Amino acid sequence: MPVPIQPLAVSAYTATSALGHGLESHLAALSATRGGLRPNDFSSAPLACWIGRVEGVEDAALPAAHAVWECRNNRLAWLGLRQDRFLERALDVRQRYGAARVALVLGTSTASIGATEEAYRRLDDDGHMPPDLRRPLIHAPHSLAGFVAEALGLEGPCLTVSTACSSSAKVFASAERLIRLGLADAAVVGGVDTLCDSVLFGFNALELVSPDPCRPFDQARRGISIGEAAGFALLERTGMAPHAPRLLGYGESSDAHHMSTPHPEGLGAELALRDALARANLHADQVDYINLHGTASLKNDEVEAALVTRAFPTTTRASSTKGFTGHTLGAAGILEAAFALQAIEHGLVPANLGCTAPDIACGPQFAWEVEQRRVDTAVSNSFGFGGNNACLVFGRAPA
């Protein structure tokens, strides 16, 4: 078992998703149990499903100085960076510590593959990409972190984590290690994934896309609704922001089972959870809220519900917020970290939107309706293809 870590302050954070731009719109939607899914109006060919699309991405043009990074994914990143004064906070941190002392660790599953897809739809007669898209930087997984590093002027360690749906949860772990070893004094972490044909038709090919709005943990769930999101957080040592909520722990594991199906007994998920609680020096009964991975796929929800039921007391509340935002894939880790942090800051346990007839595996921990209650400790689960699991623990700053 790992040894407990020194908590880090989450001195700023922000989220942009189908629920709106910035934290306030997310809080409002969660408080009112108002979801953001809509019928698919995105894919390049018709596909009958529901999506969590962010309004206004297309209009968020990058500043001219960064035009070489232009693509829909980086537009969403740019839109997300400008919410909740995050850009100013990040620039302030750069000023305080120096550009080379601030790490940047971002998660994404598909980066700007949407731009590569578009280039293939518009190949010229010789089979080459059209001139406006002949920009190598955007046809690589590092496109997002490369753009954000340039936009924020950061010169510290800079990493793209791409482990499918756990990507932007694992960024907290990599950043904590860099700070613990003194290789950075602060870190900008986060993730961005945008809707694209690859994921819409890819998950459709795997028969994992629901024709209706997704229904996490419902007996009649029929698969996921795909969404898009951007989220960022700033990590520093607690002395620099004593009142900010904290990253208390994280856990990572591999299922070693199957590329696209979770371990049937949730072995990897439980290892990640135990690892996270050990690092946070907490017992399961000290967890007030769990934001579940809860994708509404048949297998994930069955396995995760059983894990919650066996690992937590009934005082722990649990819900999936995928019914609000869709599954934002590589951005799910950071988006749901933001929900966990909002639960602590505002005493809000979001409803498990979309479920009317709970799966029999679900225990009394599930919050089917929104609840107002004090949350001191919140966990967020993220499990990805390839059996890649991550679990985060956040907590309130001591009074």
Add this chain to the structure above:
Amino acid sequence: MSALQVHVEGIGLWSASLADFAALKAQERGEPVTPPPARPAASTLPANERRRAPESVLLAVEVAGQAVAMSGRAAAELGCVFSSAYGDQLISDYMCTTLAHAPTELSPTRFHNSVHNAPAGYWTIATGCHAPSNAISAGHASFGAGLLEAATLCVSEQQPVLLVCSDIAGHGPVGDMSGSQLSFGCALVLSPQVSERSLLRLDLMLEPHAGPMLHPAPRTGAWQEANPMASAAWPLMQNLARGAGECTVAAAETLALRVVMETAA
């Protein structure tokens, strides 16, 4: 800035001309070497998985298997970091081509093989490894950033770590963008403590604001220039083969990582 110290216990290498690290050492001594078969053997994978696995997975698993075998450690106990600048470019080319013409005909298997962590997934499944696995990318700095991430994990957790850095040859319009024209992979098993397994020690130091130093050297026509990962990894691989030397690799756009090698004593 204080150095991160890691001990190298195993080294894997594969290119079209070099089958493994022993071949590189032989080449350094001026001896003739036999090139490997066109397809990496990736014998760590069960036969049915080997048939199904995409080329990026075969390459990564091949070098990972070599490094772990040399270290004598059990693969299941090693946390792992897989770094690739471009992931599986053959699958990217297939997917973008199919999506442009017949999106509903996309292959489900090729889709789940398209995730950047497919090599990490196949590797952990084949070796029964439940330890944390990571899949990262950092553009032209993917080798140095991978080495930094692996060394950071190794030292902070005081656990041995497997680092795998690999990129296959590109294909089609997306291959034109990557500039990767041949396949190359290398792998290291790193340990925080010196032991009877230790081959060499690496001292790693960050050198910030090193932009000009990290600009690519003028092209000489050497084979490794046709794969950005090979080109970045080559100075360290040569030092490893010679058992001495120091080099500087890019860990980010303007961040250098100085790698000083000390022989185990």
